[in-house]
Amino acid sequence: MRTLCSSTLIGEFFVIGFAGLVAMKDDALAMSTVWWVCGTAMVLSVLLCGMITRPGGVQLGWVLQVGLIASGFFVPVMFVLGAAFAVLWWCSVHYGRKVDEIKAGWAASQAAQASAGPDAA
Template identity: 60%
Template sequence: MRTLCSSTLIGEALLIMFAGLVAMKLTDVGTGTIWTVSAVAMLLCVLLCGVITRPGAVYVGWALQLAVFASGLVLPTMYAFGVVFGGLWWCSVHYGRKIDAIKAQRAAAADAAAAAPAAA
């Protein structure tokens, strides 16, 4: 799960950076406000990559997805990107957990197979 979620979050950090550049030119919101909000969101994306396996981190990721969607109030294109990255986040969490379960199952089977000849 860590790899899939981290990839999504890094892509989202880049999206936020480029959205900040666009918003700076197309909206009446102050440049300082745009870059402060963008910097906090990008930093959150990067920091979340490191703690994604901890309890509650996935929920923080969902909150981040909602914030990206809500940024459509300032830059309407972000509604579409919010939906896309929300879908990517869901896929990363859903399939990442499935992959982790399969890896754990295979590791347990390998441990059992390694222990069987030693017992005989």
């Protein structure tokens, strides 16, 4: 799960940065506010890469996804990109857990086979 989720979060890091560049062109938004919000979200996305397997990591990732979608009120294309990354996040968590279960089952069968000895084959 960690690899899939981290890949999604790194992709979001870049999308958030590019969205900040787009938001900078809006005269109604202060540049310092844009970069404070985008910078915080970018740092959060990188920190989440290391926290994903810890308690609350996945939930914090969902908070980031909601924030990405909500940023569409300032940069309209972010409604689409935020929704796309929310789907990617769901897929990363869902299929990542399945892969982890398969790996654990395979490791358990290998350990059982190794403990049975070479004659058990």
